[in-house]
Amino acid sequence: MRGIFIGLGLFLLAVVVGVAYWYEGNHKTLLTIKGIVGSEKSNFLENPRVRSILETKYGLKLDYTREGSIEMVSSPVKDDIDFLWPSSQVALELFKNTQSNRLIQSELVFNSPVVLYSWDIVVKALVAQGLVKVEDSVAYLTDMDKLIRWELTGKSWPDIGLPDLYGKVNVITTDPTKSNTGNLYAGLMANFLSPDGVNDPDSVDRILPSLQKLFTRQGFMQSSSGFLFEQFLQTGVGQYPLIADYENQIVEFSLQHPDFWPKVKDKIKIVYPVPTVWSEHPVLILNKKALPLLDALKDPEIQRIAWEEHGFRTGLIGVQNDPKVIKVDGLARSINKTMPMPRAAIMEKIINALNTNNQ
Template identity: 35%
Template sequence: MALSRRAFGVGLLATGIAGTGGYFAVRDRPELRGLLGTRTNLFGFIGGEKEAFLADPDVVDAIKRYGLSIDSRVAGSVEMVREQTLLSQNPQFLWPSSSIMVDIARQSGVKIRDDRVMLNTPVVVYTWQPVADGLFKSGLVTVIDGHHHLDLKALLDAILAGTDWSKLGVNALYGRARIVSTDPNRSNSGFMFSGLALSLFSGNVATSDDLAQYGGKVQSIFRNMGFKSPSSGKLFDQYLAGGLGGEPMIVGYENQLVEWALADAERWSRIKSGQGAKPVVLYPRPTVYSAHPLIVVDETAERLIEVLTSAKLQELAWAKHGFRGPLGTATGDTKSPIVGLLPAEIDAVLPIPDAGVMLSLLNMLAS
C-alpha cells in the first residue's frame, strides 16, 4: 500500500512537472497563447477594405490563438488619423490604408508607439468589359499578359476636356466620360487618387509648386464626380449594384474584386460565363501602392504587429482576400485561384506626394 501511495505521488509530481512544462511551452510560443484561456481584447479603427478580412472566421481563430481578439470599427483612413471625435475614443490601434497616414497622425497629435506596414494593394480603376473594349480601341487601354493597363493621364485629360464616351470608343454609354472615387478628405482610395492625379498632371511626384500650378485640374476632376462615398467598401458595393450604366468607372483597390470573387466562387463563375457586362480591373500606369500600416497607440496592441505579420495571417490575407504582403508580393500559395486575376508584380508605381503637399491638396479639395 505504501508503495502504491508512493507511486501515486510520483505520478502526480510527474504530471505537475509535465503540466508546468506545457504551460511554459505554450506561453513561450506566441501563436498558442490563446490556449491558456487568457485573451486581450483590442479596440481600434480600420479602413473598410479590411473589414471582411478581420471578420473572416479563419482570421479570427488565428488571432485568438495568439490570445487576442479585435474590436474593430470602420472609419475612413483620413478621418481616423485626424478627427478628434474618433481619436477621443482612445483607440489602442489605428489601421489606415496609406503609409503617409502615419505622418498625418503625428501631426494630429497621436502618440505613436510603433508602426509597420502589414499589407499592400495597388490602387486600380474598376470598369466593365464594354468600357474596357472601347478604351482599348481608342488606345487608352493596353492588354499585357491578360491584364488591362490604363493610360490614366490621357483619361483625365479627356475628362477635363468634357469628352463624350463615344469619342473614347465607348458606344454603350451616353454623355461625358467620368470617373468616381471616394471622398479624399475621408477615405484613403480617394486621397491616394487625388495625389496620383496631381503627380500625373505635374509629370513627377508633385511638390508644393506643382500644387499651385496643377491643383485646379485636380479640383475639376473631383468636382465633376458629384457625390463621393466616404468608404472604399461602400463605393465598390455601389459599383457592383449600379452596373455599367450606374458606375462606369470607379477608383478602388486591387484586392476588392478578388475578395468578392473568392467569397462566392459559383457566383463569380456565373458572371464570367454570363451574357451581361463583366467587371474589369484596369491598372493605371503608373499607379500608387496602398500600404496598410498598423499604428500602435497603446502598448497592449504591440503584439498585433507580431500577429499580423505571421506566416498564417499573411497567407490568409493573400489566399482569401487578395492582399499582397508588406513588399507587394504574394504571401501564399502561388497556385491559388486568384493568381490568374493578378499580375505577379506591379512595376509602374509612383510615390505619393509628401504629407505637407497632400494636406494642402485636401484643403483645396474640401473648398
C-alpha cells in the same frame, strides 16, 4: 488492495491535472485591444481563421470600429484607442503632424495597389483608342494623360465608341476627403497633372483647379471603398463604367460570393494604371499593450491568408505573392511601375481644397 487504491488515486490525480491543464489552455484570458481600422480590412479581421490565430497563438482579441483612413487621423483620437490601421503612409504622416505624442510605434504589414475596375465593353473601347494595352492577359492603362484630358474637356462615352453609355467619361472614386482610395487617386492625378511633380505649395496651386474639376464632376461620392465596389457590381456598366479602388477588392469578392462570381467574372476587368500608387497599410500603435499586434500580423500564416483569401499583398521584404493561387483573371504577378504619393503637407492642402469644393 492497498496497491489498487494507490493506483486509483494516481489515476484520479492525473485526470484532475489533465482537466485543469485543458481548462487553463482553453480558457486563458485574452488581451483585448481597441482600435480603428479602414473598412477594406474588416472582412479580413472577421475571418474565423485569422481570429483563431490571434486568440490561440497570440492571446489577442480585437475590439475595433471602422472609419475612413483620412477621417481617423484628422481629429484627436480618444485615449482608450490602442491602435489605428489606416490604408496609407499619407495617413500616418498626417497623424504624426498633429498627434505624434500618441504614436509609440508603426509598421507596414500589407500593401494593395490602386487599380481601375471596368467592364469588358469599356476596356475594349479603351484598347481601340490606344489608352489600354493587354500583356499576358493583364490590362494596363498606359496613357493616363489622355484619359485626364478626356475628363477635363467633357468627352462623352459615345465619343469613344460606346453609344449605349450615357454621360461623360469619368473615373468614379470614393470621397478623397474621407476615404483613402479617393485620396490616393487624388495624389495620383496630382502627379500626372504636374509635369515636374507636385513638390511644393506653388506647384500644387497650379493644378488644384483641374483636380477640383475632376472630382466635382462625380457628384456624390461614397465614403467606403468596399461599398463603392459593391455598387459597381450591383448597378453595372451603365452606372459605373470606370472606378478606382483597391486591387484586393476583387479577390475578396470572388471568394466570398462563389455563386454570384461566375456570372460576372468574364465581364469585370482589372486595369492597372501605369504608373500607379500603393495603398500601404501601416499599423499605428498608440498604447504599449497593443505592441504584440505587430508580431501577430506578421505571422506567416496570417500573411498567407491575407493574400490568398483577401488579396492583400505582403508588406514584408522578400515575401512574394503568387497570383496562380487566386482564381481571378487579369491579376498582375508583380507591381513594378509605381510612383510615390505627394508629401503629406501637399496632400493636406489637396484635401482642404477638395473639401471646400465639396461643400
